[in-house]
Amino acid sequence: MALSDHPAERHLRVAGLFTDRVRGTRSWDAPSPVAGWAARDVVRHLIEWFPGFLASGAGIELPHGPSVDEDPVAAWRVHCDGVQAVLDDAGTAHRELVNPHVGSLPVETAIDRFYTADVFMHTWDLSRATGQDDRLDPDFCAQLLGQMEQMEQVLRSSGQYGARVEVPDGASTQAKLLGFIGRDPFWPGR
Secondary structure, eight states: OOOOSSHHHHHHHHHHHHHHHHHHOSOTTSBOSSTTOBHHHHHHHHHHHHHHHHHHHHOOOOOOOSOTTTOHHHHHHHHHHHHHHHHHOGGGGGOEEEETTTEEEEHHHHIIIIIIHHHHHHHHHHHHHTTOOOOOOHHHHHHHHHHHHTTHHHHHHHTSSOOOOOOOTTOOHHHHHHHHTTOOTTOOOO
């Protein structure tokens, strides 16, 4: 089933899948496909970068849960519920996020474009690190890949993406997306 184009609905599904992977994690110290990161660090990344982006750009403060070191499941749940509450709030439709790198965008668009997409891609990292189902929605993989390829130089120069990993001809769209963002789609995992 394809993901909705509505930001609140898409976040609910994407974050729901990530939540399932968080709940299914048995070893938070398991290495991840991101060099130098363990499973816990994948969750930490999502919880740590986004609140500052939202607060500085839109004046929206997300609730704080326990630390990822203390309780990664509860930390994720508080964070995820906070983001969903912002998206579900009717007043969000009238709010703007202003950032020197991206300009001015509706808050829900900014969340969808930068955060939900990040959760989606990091779902693979956590899944692969912890030996869980790592399949992602192929249509959203294709959509993200198409958008990102159009701005490859900007993305690469941001330092947020590794060098492209070449994938074989005929590789799945998911493998192509993962290779684009610098992941080895055949990383052995657990």
